[in-house]
Amino acid sequence: MSEFKKFDQKNWVKTNLNYKKDSGSWAWILHRITGIALIAYLFMHIFSLSPLSQGRAAFNEFMSHYTTPFFMALEWILFAFVLFHSLNGVRIVLVDWADGAKYHRALYRYSIVIGLVMFFAMGYVMFSHEIHNLFK
Amino acid sequence: MYKHQNSQGSGSFSWVFQRVTGLILVVVMIGHYILMHYTPESGHTYDAVLSRMQSNWYRVLDLTFLVLGMYHGLNGVWGIFRDYKLKPWQTITIMSLLIVFGLAFTLWGVKTILDIPYVQTSTSELL
Numbered sequence: 001m002s003e004f005k006k007f008d009q010k011n012w013v014k015t016n017l018n019y020k021k022d023s024g025s026w027a028w029i030l031h032r033i034t035g036i037a038l039i040a041y042l043f044m045h046i047f048s049l050s051p052l053s054q055g056r057a058a059f060n061e062f063m064s065h066y067t068t069p070f071f072m073a074l075e076w077i078l079f080a081f082v083l084f085h086s087l088n089g090v091r092i093v094l095v096d097w098a099d100g101a102k103y104h105r106a107l108y109r110y111s112i113v114i115g116l117v118m119f120f121a122m123g124y125v126m127f128s129h130e131i132h133n134l135f136k
Numbered sequence: 137m138y139k140h141q142n143s144q145g146s147g148s149f150s151w152v153f154q155r156v157t158g159l160i161l162v163v164v165m166i167g168h169y170i171l172m173h174y175t176p177e178s179g180h181t182y183d184a185v186l187s188r189m190q191s192n193w194y195r196v197l198d199l200t201f202l203v204l205g206m207y208h209g210l211n212g213v214w215g216i217f218r219d220y221k222l223k224p225w226q227t228i229t230i231m232s233l234l235i236v237f238g239l240a241f242t243l244w245g246v247k248t249i250l251d252i253p254y255v256q257t258s259t260s261e262l263l
Contacts, residue, residue: 035212039210049245050244052252082165089162090159092155093155
């Protein structure tokens, strides 16, 4: 065991940035970051939907803050996080249960391509109303 | 026999369940995104939510989505902490915080869903 360098827990950011990274290493890092962001969002989501209990006027007034272009852009970024976590999650399941270890790099590349296509498709769906107004 | 210092048992159940819940969440998430963003109104108005929630199937689906999402998320956070060498008091503190906040917010979400009233008018009128 002595040939292994002891993992430096105090400088873990530095240690994590220093080792040589394969696509799988990036997938692991991004899966954690997006995962933490998504559970944080779920807590916010429960908080922000709680005015549903106060009836129509209160809820619509509350939601009007979240349908501004700024929050729509944030929602689009949120979709990028959901997409990465979902596609990489499916990749993890394939690696664990479907012999995916043999083609995990290809799976990662396919995930990125599918993810980018879905990201821009969702951008069109979310902003279609605004886009149509631009070209009227 | 080797036993992880922070685990009760091997943890293989939560490993499998993390993948199973993840796959379920991906499927439900597709439906969630279609419903929320098909039109600007469908996801962001009280009437759209009210008309959906007249169906108990939607309520059950939403409750399942909430509980599974919370479990998957907090189990994932716990998995991250388990990668580091934790002292027993840290294990207890982190576990307690995850369980307390997880339960509190899940119950808040359940209450929000169940508080939505059933109305007498037909759902087509509301749409």
